[in-house]
Amino acid sequence: MTTSPSAPESMRLTSAEALPLAYALTAHLAAEHGIRLIGIKGVSLAHHGLRDPRISADIDMLLHPDDRDAYVTAMTAAGWRVAAEPTTQKILGFHSVNLLNDHWPIGVDLHLYFPGFLAPAGEVFDELWRRRITLQQAGHDVFFTDLSSSAAVAALHYLRSLWRPENESAFARLVEKSHARLGDDEKADLVTLAQATGSVRPLGPYFEALCITAAATHPAEETEFDRWTLGSHAHPYTAWWVRFRQLKPWEWPAFLWRALFLPEDEMRAYHGDQSTTTPLWKLRWERVVRVLGSVPATVRHELAWRTKPRR
Amino acid sequence: MSTIDTPRSPAHQPREAGAWAYSPDVAQTGPADVDGRYAVVDLSAPATPPRILAGPAALVWGAVDGLRDTDAVAAEVAEVVGLSPAEVRTDVEQFLDSLSAEGLLHRTAAPAEPRPDGAPA
Numbered sequence: 001m002t003t004s005p006s007a008p009e010s011m012r013l014t015s016a017e018a019l020p021l022a023y024a025l026t027a028h029l030a031a032e033h034g035i036r037l038i039g040i041k042g043v044s045l046a047h048h049g050l051r052d053p054r055i056s057a058d059i060d061m062l063l064h065p066d067d068r069d070a071y072v073t074a075m076t077a078a079g080w081r082v083a084a085e086p087t088t089q090k091i092l093g094f095h096s097v098n099l100l101n102d103h104w105p106i107g108v109d110l111h112l113y114f115p116g117f118l119a120p121a122g123e124v125f126d127e128l129w130r131r132r133i134t135l136q137q138a139g140h141d142v143f144f145t146d147l148s149s150s151a152a153v154a155a156l157h158y159l160r161s162l163w164r165p166e167n168e169s170a171f172a173r174l175v176e177k178s179h180a181r182l183g184d185d186e187k188a189d190l191v192t193l194a195q196a197t198g199s200v201r202p203l204g205p206y207f208e209a210l211c212i213t214a215a216a217t218h219p220a221e222e223t224e225f226d227r228w229t230l231g232s233h234a235h236p237y238t239a240w241w242v243r244f245r246q247l248k249p250w251e252w253p254a255f256l257w258r259a260l261f262l263p264e265d266e267m268r269a270y271h272g273d274q275s276t277t278t279p280l281w282k283l284r285w286e287r288v289v290r291v292l293g294s295v296p297a298t299v300r301h302e303l304a305w306r307t308k309p310r311r
Numbered sequence: 312m313s314t315i316d317t318p319r320s321p322a323h324q325p326r327e328a329g330a331w332a333y334s335p336d337v338a339q340t341g342p343a344d345v346d347g348r349y350a351v352v353d354l355s356a357p358a359t360p361p362r363i364l365a366g367p368a369a370l371v372w373g374a375v376d377g378l379r380d381t382d383a384v385a386a387e388v389a390e391v392v393g394l395s396p397a398e399v400r401t402d403v404e405q406f407l408d409s410l411s412a413e414g415l416l417h418r419t420a421a422p423a424e425p426r427p428d429g430a431p432a
Contacts, residue, residue, distance in 0.1 A: 013350055014350075016340075017350035017361075018350075020338075021352045024354065025357055028354040028357070078357035078358045079358040138338035138352070140338050140354070
């Protein structure tokens with residue numbers, strides 16, 4: 001029996017089964033089309049002893065940004081579809097494409113770059129690719145990030161929004177496991193990676209927790225670090241305000257309208273209740289209430305961040 | 312529901328003799344992941360939905376090891392279900408042939424080697 005959305009639940013693919021199969025499938029398609037693809041986070045973190053194994057809702061794969069269209073085309077031909085492209089403002093931009101398939105219970109998060117590596121995306125990818133390791137998934141070879149790259153990716157992921165309580169605790173666990181996992185040689189290699197990818201300053205809190213000292217040597221750390229700092233510390237709604245300030249007055253009405261109400265597919269994909277039956281007006285009304293209700297917290301967050309002493 | 316009904320090419324047809332083996336492009340999770348069943352994807356046909364093999368289908372799939380031919384797979388399945396090999400052979404053979412037609416199994420080039428214990432390989 002093939003898995004199908006209409007199949008009895010007992011015969012549907014579970015997430016535990018889907019994860020290794022999806023790794024094998026995405027890697028196979030990449031190899032078939034001559035595209036370099038690396039698994040990040042997920043099983044590589046567990047493999048390197050940086051996180052306990054767990055069942056995720058998606059797999060995260062990184063590819064060279066130039067290969068985006070070719071790979072999305074290959075995945076589309078294999079029955080996957082791109083989830084609604086979000087138009088929500090983000091200071092650090094959108095770094096991934098979310099691919100879905102009705103026959104699979106998990107998604108594929110296709111990363112074009114990883115925020116926090118401040119060097120150009122292609123340069124970062126080449127460095128991570130050069131360091132890649134191979135792990136078996138569902139009986140097939142799949143490329144994943146090495147120990148240093150995995151540690152940096154995990155730390156940057158949590159540091160991107162450390163103000164979220166769940167990320168704060170996950171970061172603390174990563175530090176704890178890193179203490180046990182990283183010896184002097186591994187720490188030295190981590191510094192080498194960070195310098196090559198322009199992530200010494202973004203990784204500052206992680207390095208500090210591990211008693212690592214390193215100098216930022218990549219020029220991108222000078223030009224891009226402020227944007228990283230703002231993007232990783234500001235409240236998510238701040239991005240709308242940052243963008244608003246860049247607009248001409250006659251652009252304000254359309255911008256505000258879109259900010260509050262969002263296109264329907266985006267509203268349902270990212271801000272709804274995962275149902276297709278809830279009326280759109282209800283979702284939009286709930287968003288307006290959410291946005292207005294968060295204004296005081298956003299302002300407080302912004303003021304606290306602006307007045308916080310910087311190192 | 313999507314199904315795979317027809318052979319894709321003559322290359323997927325089983326040969327007359329030889330042991331059964333998984334096709335090189337098969338990706339699979341075993342019964343340890345979800346109790347007693349296999350989830351299988353043919354990477355050479357990536358648009359085909361993953362296939363779940365449970366119950367008797369899982370027994371047949373699990374008996375394929377690159378060494379057993381049809382008789383040996385039937386013997387293995389029969390032992391598990393408590394029937395004689397002759398009672399299950401037709402069903403087992405049809406199922407193996409259907410998996411072969413779908414490109415999930417193939418026969419090894421050489422006939423199966425006899426096992427050291429003298430049992431059919």
